[in-house]
Amino acid sequence: MDATFSRLTMTAASAMLLLALVVLWRRHVAAYITAFRTQSIALAFVGIVVAWYGHVPELFVVGLLILALKGWIVPRLLSGIEARRDGVGELQPLVNTETSLLISGALAVAAYEISRPLAEVMNLPTRGGLPIALALIFVSLFIVVSRREAVAQIVGFLMLENGIALLALLGAYGVPLVVELGVFLDVLLGVLVMQAVVYHIYDTSTE
Amino acid sequence: MDSFLVLALLTPPLVAGALALVLRGTPARVAWFNAVTMPVSLAAAVAIALRLAAGGAPVVVGDTWRLDALSALMALLVAAVATLAASLGPGLDPARHEAPQEIRTFRLWANLFAFTMLVAVSTGNLGVMWVAIEATTVTSALLIPLHRTRASVDASWKYLLIGSVGIALAFTGTVLAYVDYATTGGDVNLALHWTTLRQAATALHPQVARLAFVFLLVGFGTKAGLVPTHTWLPDAHSEAPSSLSAMMSGVLLAVALYAIVRWKAIIDLAIGSSFSDSLLIVVGLATVAVGSLSLLSQTHFKRLLAFSSIEHMGLACFGLALGPLGVFAALLHLTGHALAKSAAFLLSGRVLQRFGSGEISAARGLLATAPHTGVMFAAGIFALGGLPPFGLFLSEILIVRAAWAAGHPVLTGLVLGLLLIAFGSLLVQVHRMLFGDALPGVVRGERASVPLVLLALPVLLLVWLGVSIPVPLQMLLTHATTAVRP
Numbered sequence: 001m002d003a004t005f006s007r008l009t010m011t012a013a014s015a016m017l018l019l020a021l022v023v024l025w026r027r028h029v030a031a032y033i034t035a036f037r038t039q040s041i042a043l044a045f046v047g048i049v050v051a052w053y054g055h056v057p058e059l060f061v062v063g064l065l066i067l068a069l070k071g072w073i074v075p076r077l078l079s080g081i082e083a084r085r086d087g088v089g090e091l092q093p094l095v096n097t098e099t100s101l102l103i104s105g106a107l108a109v110a111a112y113e114i115s116r117p118l119a120e121v122m123n124l125p126t127r128g129g130l131p132i133a134l135a136l137i138f139v140s141l142f143i144v145v146s147r148r149e150a151v152a153q154i155v156g157f158l159m160l161e162n163g164i165a166l167l168a169l170l171g172a173y174g175v176p177l178v179v180e181l182g183v184f185l186d187v188l189l190g191v192l193v194m195q196a197v198v199y200h201i202y203d204t205s206t207e
Numbered sequence: 208m209d210s211f212l213v214l215a216l217l218t219p220p221l222v223a224g225a226l227a228l229v230l231r232g233t234p235a236r237v238a239w240f241n242a243v244t245m246p247v248s249l250a251a252a253v254a255i256a257l258r259l260a261a262g263g264a265p266v267v268v269g270d271t272w273r274l275d276a277l278s279a280l281m282a283l284l285v286a287a288v289a290t291l292a293a294s295l296g297p298g299l300d301p302a303r304h305e306a307p308q309e310i311r312t313f314r315l316w317a318n319l320f321a322f323t324m325l326v327a328v329s330t331g332n333l334g335v336m337w338v339a340i341e342a343t344t345v346t347s348a349l350l351i352p353l354h355r356t357r358a359s360v361d362a363s364w365k366y367l368l369i370g371s372v373g374i375a376l377a378f379t380g381t382v383l384a385y386v387d388y389a390t391t392g393g394d395v396n397l398a399l400h401w402t403t404l405r406q407a408a409t410a411l412h413p414q415v416a417r418l419a420f421v422f423l424l425v426g427f428g429t430k431a432g433l434v435p436t437h438t439w440l441p442d443a444h445s446e447a448p449s450s451l452s453a454m455m456s457g458v459l460l461a462v463a464l465y466a467i468v469r470w471k472a473i474i475d476l477a478i479g480s481s482f483s484d485s486l487l488i489v490v491g492l493a494t495v496a497v498g499s500l501s502l503l504s505q506t507h508f509k510r511l512l513a514f515s516s517i518e519h520m521g522l523a524c525f526g527l528a529l530g531p532l533g534v535f536a537a538l539l540h541l542t543g544h545a546l547a548k549s550a551a552f553l554l555s556g557r558v559l560q561r562f563g564s565g566e567i568s569a570a571r572g573l574l575a576t577a578p579h580t581g582v583m584f585a586a587g588i589f590a591l592g593g594l595p596p597f598g599l600f601l602s603e604i605l606i607v608r609a610a611w612a613a614g615h616p617v618l619t620g621l622v623l624g625l626l627l628i629a630f631g632s633l634l635v636q637v638h639r640m641l642f643g644d645a646l647p648g649v650v651r652g653e654r655a656s657v658p659l660v661l662l663a664l665p666v667l668l669l670v671w672l673g674v675s676i677p678v679p680l681q682m683l684l685t686h687a688t689t690a691v692r693p
Contacts, residue, residue, distance in 0.1 A: 045587065097684055115420070116416030118383070118418070121390055121412045122390050157375070164375060165385070168382045168385070169582060171385075171389070173384060173389075175385055175399070176332075176396060178334070178335065179334030179337075182334070182338030184343045193367065194368075196349060197364050198364070200355060200363070201361070204355065204356070205361050
């Protein structure tokens with residue numbers, strides 16, 4: 001049972017990290033949004049797996065909320081921003097694809113090194129995924145700093161949030177529900193405000 | 208009684224913000240209502256502060272709300288600056304001809320912004336505190352481009368993105384500490400309360416605690432304007448409308464430092480204070496250096512004030528690492544800075560309005576054209592430069608003394624040098640504004656008015672702080688210090 005639990009969470013966590021790497025070599029915003037949506041679905045899956053095997057019923061609610069908010073509402077908002085963006089062409093990252101992938105590799109190694117003390121003190125069956133969560137956090141940070149377009153930066157920020165949620169799910173079976181709900185509210189409000197500011201940017205640049 | 212106090216503290220901004228949304232077509236009434244409700248919040252904060260200064264029990268409501276002396280001090284600062292900003296913000300001066308939509312937008316978001324800061328300092332749950340501090344970014348970002356220009360929109364985006372990412376890193380730290388606590392097998396439901404975490408601190412694993420603190424320092428440090436993630440601050444604080452700049456510079460930075468202090472108190476119990484102290488000393492000194500060395504080259508007076516905020520936050524951060532005396536001095540410094548910087552930013556709004564430009568060179572002859580504003584602006588700048596008889600002089604001396612007492616003679620000299628540079632730069636800059644001949648077309652003369660009287664209050668309080676610390680404040684600061692650095 002623990003073996004299945006561990007394997008399921010590891011697989012989903014790895015998929016989440018791979019989906020962050022997808023952003024590094026794709027050049028179209030639509031691909032970014034799809035990667036984020038798929039990643040969020042994987043996160044919701046982790047939530048539900050932890051709820052089932054870890055016997056934390058409230059995580060079912062959290063999993064469904066992730067699915068609704070990050071798997072559906074937020075990607076729709078992002079597509080709305082993309083539709084308003086002029087110059088629909090390819091994104092021009094500050095760092096080329098090869099270098100990006102190399103840096104991400106280094107970040108993943110660093111994440112393993114940094115999370116070693118954490119994995120040592122834990123005895124949960126999910127602990128194997130912790131370095132992956134930390135690697136996802138670092139790679140997402142890199143996405144934010146290496147992209148120029150606002151939409152791409154927002155996707156990086158949202159993937160960072162996904163990484164932290166993964167860390168909380170794998171490390172402690174989620175944070176207390178009141179905090180979890182507050183985080184959801186912040187994400188939703190944050191993306192709405194980011195959308196508003198990005199629209200201001202588009203408006204002032206065409207004037 | 209406790210629930211009444213917390214209710215009176217938190218609901219006024221919420222109600223005033225909701226009214227701005229609901230009441231259509233009467234923006235002036237919304238603004239007036241806001242100006243009379245915020246003092247309720249301030250009165251509650253004063254009542255709480257007086258009780259804790261007298262050694263009373265913390266104000267506790269349910270599991271979520273908990274105000275000890277440190278929280279009471281911060282709530283007092285936030286409520287005071289928010290009251291000042293509410294009574295001087297858009298919508299109250301008919302001579303200004305502001306657009307109704309602008310007034311409403313400001314009143315809605317500025318109140319929510321004040322509310323989130325009050326929640327952040329009134330909660331005993333570090334998770335809720337994080338949620339509230341993240342929300343401060345969201346609630347204030349839309350107000351920066353109130354007057355929509357390319358520069359203000361860009362500043363808003365920079366602030367929103369760097370602030371959100373930074374605060375996400377702080378959440379990583381929060382989660383790491385929580386994960387660590389969960390492995391010790393404590394009661395998970397109360398795990399993020401600082402009282403619980405402090406009791407369990409000795410069971411935390413040193414390496415995990417260290418890792419968590421680094422994330423927390425970088426994360427909340429971003430919001431506090433600490434180097435190297437301070438780059439959003441000069442743009443955001445200078446492009447924002449002045450009443451918002453006053454709140455962002457005067458208290459939001461202090462609220463972010465408050466979060467660091469809360470976590471430091473836990474981590475110190477787990478691994479001893481030398482780790483966090485040395486980090487804060489390095490980051491603090493680097494921040495003071497960047498802030499004070501940038502002052503002289505500024506050409507825009509609101510950017511000048513923004514860089515001065517960076518310098519003062521660095522100094523407070525440095526003080527927090529210097530033992531009990533340093534913590535006391537840093538908290539006193541944050542108090543003085545909240546008064547001086549909010550007054551200076553609000554006054555800079557008046558200067559901007561008078562001269563129609565934010566350039567220092569365009570605001571020549573300030574004393575001759577607007578004598579009252581000019582004198583108070585000069586007083587604010589002198590206070591920020593650390594000149595006696597203002598409060599910041601005293602706290603700066605205390606921080607320097609604490610550095611000496613903590614056995615850092617070289618660092619003491621370094622800080623003194625940087626403070627002198629900051630003082631000299633501010634003096635040169637304000638001299639450029641006060642004297643000289645005003646540009647043609649600038650209206651001369653100024654009549655005494657209610658806003659001027661309100662603005663004189665923080666300046667007079669600063670003088671009071673400089674002459675002697677009032678006994679209740681001293682008691683409050685002492686209790687706050689022992690709570691985090693016994």
